[in-house]
Amino acid sequence: MEKLKCLVLDDEPIGREIIENFVSEIPFLELVSSFGDPLEAMTFLQANKIDLIFSDIQMPKINGLELVRALENPPVIIFITAHRDFALDGFETGATDYLVKPVRFDRFLKAVNKAKDYIELKQGSTVHQVNSDRIFIKSDGKLTKILLDEILYVEAQGDYLKIVINNETYTTLATLKSMDEVLNLPKFFRVQRSFIISLEAIRSLNGNMVELTNGKSISIALNKKEELFQILGIR
Structure with missing residues (x-):
């Protein structure tokens, strides 16, 4: 350095x-x-x-x-x-x-x-992709393995990311852009500036809101709604 x-x-x-x-x-x-x-x-x-x-x-x-x-x-x-x-x-x-x-x-x-x-x-990079189904992140001073299929959503919080999986939440110092490059389609979608969601975790859609399987509701940016509906096959 x-x-x-x-x-x-x-x-x-x-x-x-x-x-x-x-x-x-x-x-x-x-x-x-x-x-x-x-x-x-x-x-x-x-x-x-x-x-x-x-x-x-x-x-x-x-x-x-x-x-x-x-x-x-x-x-x-x-x-x-x-x-x-x-x-x-x-x-x-x-x-x-x-x-x-x-x-x-x-x-x-x-x-x-x-x-x-x-x-x-x-x-330095705090998000490391080792293959197509998992990543390692720096969290609490150690490298933690996260399976992509378990991720429900990722939220940007200032300089940090909150990664929510089925039963746990992890925080790491990284940008949403760096995570966006790892969590590509067709499994994930960036619904707005601060959130990337798993398409598999979507429970329902109501107006400009998407509800996930854990009960979390997230707003969809107006310029992202049509693209999300197309990906989901909704006309």
């Missing part, structure tokens, strides 16, 4: 220097830039690709939480704060971790390793 490109943001020079020194001690991190002004950092982030941001929360003009929310595709975030109360708000923005000042190196290293694991998982 290439070095992770990092940006440090803190309006306090001492705080920036501490994190910059910590970054320089970790071989797989590369400090690309460091800012004391959040607006300058935002301008830089809009024009440059960064893997990981270390950002203070309390800053003038715009705080760290507001900055992240303003970014269209924010990098992985580790927030730094003097107040533990801000931690919950940080996690609500999708932050991987948060560090409380004064930051200790051992705690910094733990947060960085967590971010590294997340980035590697996100960049």
Whole structure:
């Protein structure tokens, strides 16, 4: 894996220097830039690709939480704060971790390793097709075999997929597009942006809703309804 490109943001020079020194001690991190002004950092982030941001929360003009929310595709975030109360708000923005000042190196290293694991998982494929009737997915830190005939539906939930089979549910870090390439016709159909269903699992159709054998009801996108009916042989 290439070095992770990092940006440090803190309006306090001492705080920036501490994190910059910590970054320089970790071989797989590369400090690309460091800012004391959040607006300058935002301008830089809009024009440059960064893997990981270390950002203070309390800053003038715009705080760290507001900055992240303003970014269209924010990098992985580790927030730094003097107040533990801000931690919950940080996690609500999708932050991987948060560090409380004064930051200790051992705690910094733990947060960085967590971010590294997340980035590697996100960049790598978590859905592996081994033959036409089964796949392996990364779930709960292990590879789990799933038989395609057992899948009822797959739901996109942010960066994750929820895969529902006859008696169990699995969650894995992957896109619905990557799963769509595995679950092809004639057994599966993408009924809308967030759902792929098994055609064998359809119990009934009512208007723009499809009910599955487990009782789950899912809406059908208007531009998908005619295609689904044709596949099912319904005129």
